Amino acid sequence: MIDEVLLDVSGVSLTLGDSLVIDDLSFRVIDRVRAGVVTGQVVGLLGPSGVGKTRLLRIIAGLDAPDRGTVRGMNGAELPAGSVGFIFQDYPLLAHRTVLGNLLVAGEIRGLARREASKRAMDLLDTFHLADRAESYPAQLSGGQRQRVSIAQQIMRPRQLLLMDEPFSGLDPVALASVMRLIVTVANLDELNTVLLVTHDIRAAMAVSDTVHMLGRPREDGRSKPGARVIHSYDMVERGLAWHEDIEKMPAFAELEHEIRGRFDEL
């Protein structure tokens, strides 16, 4: 059986001014199949601050064009802006619209009739425990609520690839666990769904992902070369560190975390 490629990032390079930000970066996301269980993909892109993670997400989302390389989705299809969901780090929402209004805009853009859009929006607000906030404005929401509204807004228009920029940033342990559950829930809504998240939170990325790629600048003669690449990749499924409850309590998880942290520190 041939693995189905859901996302193919191939030889992507980006230069800003005189600075090479991303250099010949490649990775693929394939459909991870579990017999009898709908399992979407969660891929973590780990990297230190300033390595170009957000730039890479913008290229995958079709917001910026790379200088070289390609980004393709299923069946080699190109991914123009709008074909990929993107949760920005600051969770931007339309400040002049209510929570429900923000979701309805996404529904209208998708071409849904008003009644259908309302029904879907209310279903999503129920799913994300936001039904009581439907008539609130974004200024009335907490950070966690804004994040959930942003995710719900992106899901109003079903797309199989959802990008998340630093979803674990600034969360307390309870909120972190909740967001991790949410990511898995969203990914598992469809077999072909992929959540691609960038973060520098090693433990959270490992706990939630089936594949972890580490981004960094390769070192040569003790000095890092310009341009981020995928330095290491970890198949969490192969290592038996995905799709289980309490993964974080497994000794293998701690060992791998120690290994990744060591490599992270070298970057």
Place this chain on the structure above:
Amino acid sequence: MIFSRLQAAILPNRAVDQVTMSILVVGWIAAALGVWIASPFKTLPTPGEIVHALGQLWWERGMAYEIFATVKLIAHATLLTVVISLVLSYATVVAAFRPLVAAASKLRFLGITGLVFPFTLATGGGYPLKVALLTFGMATFFTTSMAQVVLEIPREQFDHMRVLGASEARIVWEVVVRGTVDKALDVLRQNVAMGWAMITMVEGISRAEGGIGAMILNENKHFLLAEVYAILFVILLLGLAMDYGMGILTNILCPYVALGRVKR
């Protein structure tokens, strides 16, 4: 209780409740009145003289009609200003129009007085001339402020709509037009105040149609200071009423603005 209120009122970066703020306002008004009454300047009319002059202007000199003429002029010019300035400001999303808008904005450095002649030729004088001059004066400032508001919309807002799959026209409507309504109202509020400040000069150019600005110039010519201050007082009250009304309008049309406001 009183001590803590007083402390909050005089220390920096402290929030005060509504009652304390009301006490402060009444206190400042009383202080201003005290200074006024105790003023040694003989040329400054007393509050009693101004109230008397106001009664005369209202009952004997047709002040109500003059106010109506001025409010009508300002409303007319404001309407034109809003249409012209918003169209120009929103047009800055198209690169081709940016030099035009930048040029229109720079016209604010020109004094209105020097423009009377070309504007008279263009409008034929009278009421249309006054509307044109007032519109010009307000629109150049409105366009400058509003174009800056559009320019400062974070790129993330546009990208957010793009990843939702919105067309560029929908993005302009949602982010640029609807997303800045509160700021447009705020800019308008400042510009209406500017219109009131310009009204004496504009109405002085053609006094035939009257207006409160023309009235103040006539009283000033005869050095009737009590009447002049009475008219100024009425202008102040009208301006404050309009400002308050626009604040209420902003709260009704954009209730989300007050939610994001931090009290300190």
